[in-house]
Amino acid sequence: MKDKKIKKIVKERYSQIAKESSSCCPTCGPCSYDVTEQAKKIGYSKNELEKIPKEAVMGLGYGNPIALADLKEGETVLDLGAGAGIDVFLAANKVGPSGYVIGVDMTEEMVKKANKTAENYGYKNVEFRLGEIENLPVEDN
Numbered sequence: 001m002k003d004k005k006i007k008k009i010v011k012e013r014y015s016q017i018a019k020e021s022s023s024c025c026p027t028c029g030p031c032s033y034d035v036t037e038q039a040k041k042i043g044y045s046k047n048e049l050e051k052i053p054k055e056a057v058m059g060l061g062y063g064n065p066i067a068l069a070d071l072k073e074g075e076t077v078l079d080l081g082a083g084a085g086i087d088v089f090l091a092a093n094k095v096g097p098s099g100y101v102i103g104v105d106m107t108e109e110m111v112k113k114a115n116k117t118a119e120n121y122g123y124k125n126v127e128f129r130l131g132e133i134e135n136l137p138v139e140d141n
């Protein structure tokens, strides 16, 4: 399959997930998927999850990169494939108001959803940008 076609399929699926605010399989019958429990299983703590918007936790990740990143106050963080923003909001809490976190995602609906969450919860040190990892909408440094 060509790269362009793969990306189109990936975008369509994440777009649907963002619009429905659900990562349940659409053809698998009733869904009892608990996103918070899934997040805990892959390394996010209850304490961390309680301090970020619930809308950012969608059960899409594979691990907790923030737990390994050793972030410091005032740092600037770039999250590639940010989705609804779980790691962006966790990073924002760590770098604090003097730091900044940019989440990049190629799915427009995900970026819209994440920016809306940031606005609704009053995060001032967070921004989500539409773009591809292969051609980042971010300047050097």
Ligand SMILES: C[S@@+](CC[C@H](N)C(=O)[O-])C[C@H]1O[C@@H](n2cnc3c(N)ncnc32)[C@H](O)[C@@H]1O
Pocket (backbone or CB within 6 Å): 010, 011, 014, 058, 059, 060, 061, 062, 080, 081, 082, 083, 084, 085, 086, 087, 104, 105, 106, 107, 110, 131, 132, 133, 134
């Ligand atoms: C598995 S989800 C993870 C989202 C988030 N990091 C989390 O843990 O919930 C992957 C996200 O990466 C985005 N993505 C996949 N390939 C990408 C690419 N080449 N450039 C930008 N975003 C991409 C998708 O749109 C999707 O929102």
